[in-house]
Amino acid sequence: MSIEDRSVAERARRPVIVERRVGPSHCADCMARHQSFCNVIGDDDIAYLNDLSSIVQFVAGTNFIDVGMQADSFYNVSKGTARVFKLLPDGRRQIIGFAGPGHFLGLPAKDVYNFSAEAIDDMRLCRFSRRQLHILMDNYPAVERRLLDMTAHELALAQEQMLLLGRKTARERVASFLVAEAEKYHVATRCGSHASVTLHIPMLRSDMADYLGLTIETVSRTLTRMRTEFLITILKSGDIQINELARMQELSTAG
Amino acid sequence: MSIEDRSVAERARRPVIVERRVGPSHCADCMARHQSFCNVIGDDDIAYLNDLSSIVQFVAGTNFIDVGMQADSFYNVSKGTARVFKLLPDGRRQIIGFAGPGHFLGLPAKDVYNFSAEAIDDMRLCRFSRRQLHILMDNYPAVERRLLDMTAHELALAQEQMLLLGRKTARERVASFLVAEAEKYHVATRCGSHASVTLHIPMLRSDMADYLGLTIETVSRTLTRMRTEFLITILKSGDIQINELARMQELSTAG
DNA sequence: CGTTGTGTTGATATTAATCAACAAGTGTGG
DNA sequence: CCACACTTGTTGATTAATATCAACACAACG
Numbered sequence: 001m002s003i004e005d006r007s008v009a010e011r012a013r014r015p016v017i018v019e020r021r022v023g024p025s026h027c028a029d030c031m032a033r034h035q036s037f038c039n040v041i042g043d044d045d046i047a048y049l050n051d052l053s054s055i056v057q058f059v060a061g062t063n064f065i066d067v068g069m070q071a072d073s074f075y076n077v078s079k080g081t082a083r084v085f086k087l088l089p090d091g092r093r094q095i096i097g098f099a100g101p102g103h104f105l106g107l108p109a110k111d112v113y114n115f116s117a118e119a120i121d122d123m124r125l126c127r128f129s130r131r132q133l134h135i136l137m138d139n140y141p142a143v144e145r146r147l148l149d150m151t152a153h154e155l156a157l158a159q160e161q162m163l164l165l166g167r168k169t170a171r172e173r174v175a176s177f178l179v180a181e182a183e184k185y186h187v188a189t190r191c192g193s194h195a196s197v198t199l200h201i202p203m204l205r206s207d208m209a210d211y212l213g214l215t216i217e218t219v220s221r222t223l224t225r226m227r228t229e230f231l232i233t234i235l236k237s238g239d240i241q242i243n244e245l246a247r248m249q250e251l252s253t254a255g
Numbered sequence: 256m257s258i259e260d261r262s263v264a265e266r267a268r269r270p271v272i273v274e275r276r277v278g279p280s281h282c283a284d285c286m287a288r289h290q291s292f293c294n295v296i297g298d299d300d301i302a303y304l305n306d307l308s309s310i311v312q313f314v315a316g317t318n319f320i321d322v323g324m325q326a327d328s329f330y331n332v333s334k335g336t337a338r339v340f341k342l343l344p345d346g347r348r349q350i351i352g353f354a355g356p357g358h359f360l361g362l363p364a365k366d367v368y369n370f371s372a373e374a375i376d377d378m379r380l381c382r383f384s385r386r387q388l389h390i391l392m393d394n395y396p397a398v399e400r401r402l403l404d405m406t407a408h409e410l411a412l413a414q415e416q417m418l419l420l421g422r423k424t425a426r427e428r429v430a431s432f433l434v435a436e437a438e439k440y441h442v443a444t445r446c447g448s449h450a451s452v453t454l455h456i457p458m459l460r461s462d463m464a465d466y467l468g469l470t471i472e473t474v475s476r477t478l479t480r481m482r483t484e485f486l487i488t489i490l491k492s493g494d495i496q497i498n499e500l501a502r503m504q505e506l507s508t509a510g
Numbered sequence: 511c512g513t514t515g516t517g518t519t520g521a522t523a524t525t526a527a528t529c530a531a532c533a534a535g536t537g538t539g540g
Numbered sequence: 541c542c543a544c545a546c547t548t549g550t551t552g553a554t555t556a557a558t559a560t561c562a563a564c565a566c567a568a569c570g
Contacts, residue, residue: 086418088508094418107407114411137400144399145392151406152362156369158413163341163349165420166468170526205549213421215527220550253343425558460517470559475518 041140052132058119065117071108072130077101080123081202085210086115095211097157098203100184104150120202165213168255173212174222175251178232178242198241296395307387313374320372326363327385332356335378336457340465341370350466352412353458355439359405375457420468423510428467429477430506433487433497453496 041049056075058064065073067086077099084105085095096115099105105117108130128136137144164176182197201208209216223240226232231248233241242248296304311330313319320328322341332354339360340350351370354360360372363385383391392399419431437452456463464471478495481487486503488496497503 086414088418088422090509092422094421096414096417107410110411115414141396141399144396144403148399148403148406151403151410155406155410155413156365158410158417159341159351159370161417162351162413162420163343165417166349166465167343167347204547210421216549217528217551218526221526224550254345459515471517472519472560473558476558479518 041143049136052136053126053128056125056127058123058125060119060121060123062123063116063118065106065113065115067113067116069113071106071111071113073106074108074128074130074133075105076126076128077103077105078124078126081120082117082123083120083203083207083211084115084117093210094213095207096161097154098207098211104147107147107151120207168253170212170214170218170222171225171255172252173214174208174219174226175248175255176253177208177212178240179245179249179252182242182245182248195245196241196243197245198235198239201238201240203238296398304391307391308381308383311380311382313378313380315374315376315378317378318371318373320361320368320370322368322371324368326361326366326368328361329363329383329385329388330360331381331383332358332360333379333381336375337372337378338375338458338462338466339370339372348465349468350462351416352409353462353466359402362402362406375462423508425467425469425473425477426480426510427507428469429463429474429481430503430510431508432463432467433495434500434504434507437497437500437503450500451496451498452500453490453494456493456495458493 055078058080060080064082065084078101081098081100082105083095084097084099085093087093098120099117105125106113137147164173168176178199181199181201203211205216205219208214209219212219214222223232223234227234231243231251233243235241310333313335315335319337320339333356336353336355337360338350339352339354340348342348353375354372360380361368392402419428423431433454436454436456458466460471460474463469464474467474469477478487478489482489486498486506488498490496
């Protein structure tokens with residue numbers, strides 16, 4: 001199957017469920033997350049926030065942002081993970097990031113999106129229209145400051161990924177990915193880095209490959225080799241255990 | 256000469272000239288640029304801006320930002336170009352961007368820089384301390400909005416570069432670079448894209464290589480091939496003429 | 511002059527991509 | 541329950557793109 005066929009096939013199955021909730025509690029899960037921007041707003045203003053936003057849900061596989069679409073939705077992920085990507089005319093794909101709970105999505109540089117986004121698993125998102133977001137920023141300077149911080153952080157991640165894509169070997173790329181996932185989901189483990197860490201990787205090999213600038217086969221071979229070297233243990237349904245995080249961190253900058 | 260030796264050698268010659276000017280006119284060149292954030296401030300407040308910032312100059316080769324340095328300077332470039340880069344422990348370098356006139360530099364994601372910056376040619380910059388920048392943002396919401404826009408734009412550029420580094424061929428990378436340079440310095444030419452465009456490329460082959468995730472030799476060979484195909488003309492002292500911009504744009508996504 | 515920095519070109523090596531086959535898991539319908 | 545298609549992941553053989561190693565050309569400069 002060619003690259004073109006693959007993206008066409010993936011685009012075929014696209015049921016979309018959109019749900020609007022009212023009531024003052026819909027930002028509860030949003031609020032609980034440090035990365036989100038909702039929690040810079042005082043408790044008293046949550047009702048106001050509810051008026052400005054709506055909850056949307058997408059089933060796994062839904063392609064809810066596309067290059068060239070009018071960029072009038074700003075999302076804050078509350079459940080699930082999206083692959084965010086760009087395509088070349090012949091179908092080559094580069095995944096520029098995975099947006100999980102707490103991440104924002106769709107801060108437009110211009111008036112149309114210049115990336116696409118697709119739900120990897122079932123997702124729930126908090127949606128603001130462009131107008132609503134601007135109202136929110138105008139009324140709550142803290143929101144704007146938080147958005148600036150989040151965007152600057154995204155930029156730093158993108159720059160780290162440029163180092164990976166431009167200069168790291170396949171082994172270093174895979175190690176970097178595993179370490180980054182470990183840091184994302186197990187912040188607490190950053191201290192005791194000798195312990196083993198179990199990760200849930202919701203993405204497919206093809207996602208990892210397109211994120212790391214490799215092929216599926218190279219990712220698979222690299223993971224296999226790491227398994228035979230007892231660096232990782234590959235568990236059921238996308239779970240991977242890093243046996244020694246400190247060693248993996250070394251590998252991420254010196255293959 | 257090994258990779259390690261090269262970066263050590265480059266780090267050797269580092270004279271630094273710092274100059275502080277007073278008087279109400281020092282942001283004149285800054286103000287004139289659309290990309291800068293100074294021009295969102297009313298004319299009457301320029302004196303105030305002068306109090307908050309100072310002008311610094313660095314001679315070519317100066318390494319004025321380093322990974323791990325306390326991030327208390329925010330710069331706005333007014334003259335010259337810097338290479339902004341990250342290093343791996345063994346000396347491999349990835350240039351994450353070139354900061355020319357109008358670009359900002361050093362918006363910190365954290366409290367220390369996670370990149371380095373070096374003057375390619377002689378530079379003049381407008382410097383704010385972290386504290387000064389925050390005062391400015393607090394007093395002028397338009398400045399904060401502008402910074403958010405600029406950061407989002409930087410992020411979009413970084414994402415485009417991730418596509419380049421992860422998925423494009425050497426030929427596509429070089430073509431993309433030339434097109435991007437053409438768009439940067441000759442915005443007007445975007446319409447009549449059949450015309451030829453002459454670019455001044457202040458960076459060395461090693462800069463281009465480290466920016467595009469290639470080796471010096473591959474960049475050189477690719478340019479040579481483009482020259483023999485009459486796609487470009489290589490002129491004196493880093494000037495390159497793109498003979499047909501539209502054709503080069505095609506090459507940038509389909510080698 | 512020699513030295514140094516930069517760029518080009520050629521020969522060879524190496525990494526990762528490509529092409530190909532197959533295994534395991536899942537869901538479907540008879 | 542089984543045959544079947546389909547998706548995902550693994551592994552092997554071969555190829556192709558780019559890196560590496562090496563030599564040299566040329567300009568700037570003391």
